[in-house]
Amino acid sequence: MQWDQKQTKYYLLFARSDIRMITGNHDEAILSLLAGEGHPESYKHTREHHVWIADQLSLDHIVKLKQLPRIIEKEVNGFKIIGIHYHIELSKRNAHIKDKPFYSILEPTLENMEKMYKDYPADIICFGHNHPEHFFHNEQQVYLNPGALGVSKGNTAPYGIIDFTKSKPTVQIKHATYDKEAFIQKFNTLQVPQREIMLKLFYLKN
Structure with missing residues (x-):
């Protein structure tokens, strides 16, 4: 540490x-x-x-x-994996953040995941950005976003595990419990600016 x-x-x-x-x-x-x-x-x-x-x-x-x-690529037991925060079109892969490189957030459906990631040279695409859980797959690809580990409206922190020990990778989405009330209290203790909008957008249920 x-x-x-x-x-x-x-x-x-x-x-x-x-x-x-x-x-x-x-x-x-x-x-x-x-x-x-x-x-x-x-x-x-x-x-x-x-x-x-x-x-x-x-x-x-x-x-x-x-x-x-922005992107990491890895191969495990013959399966190719790509990690990216969210889809970036090829022409914007090196664009500055002010030029909006990340794709507009789409609803979590298989159709939308295929629209964004079907041309990625990987069997498994891991991503984030949009906080709800995504776990979709077709015959060619797996699309995995277990949700936001530290920015969640639920009372647990979600995370994903990919198991490569079998002939075909398997995916599990799990949840870790934590003291969310104490975590949110820190926003007030530290006097975090714009904490009201941060809590409303990302942490508190409507």
């Missing part, structure tokens, strides 16, 4: 050598602010929140976030 002297924080994920991560839209928006490259107009409702988060990050954390790729 690494100690951040600016804040009492441990960067548990970055301290591990057996975890691979990709960047997402909010990571990129915050890094854009830190680099003096502006902030996406479509994210203006979260700008104050992003500025606050940027101020909490240590230099070491910023460096590690900058190193995250």
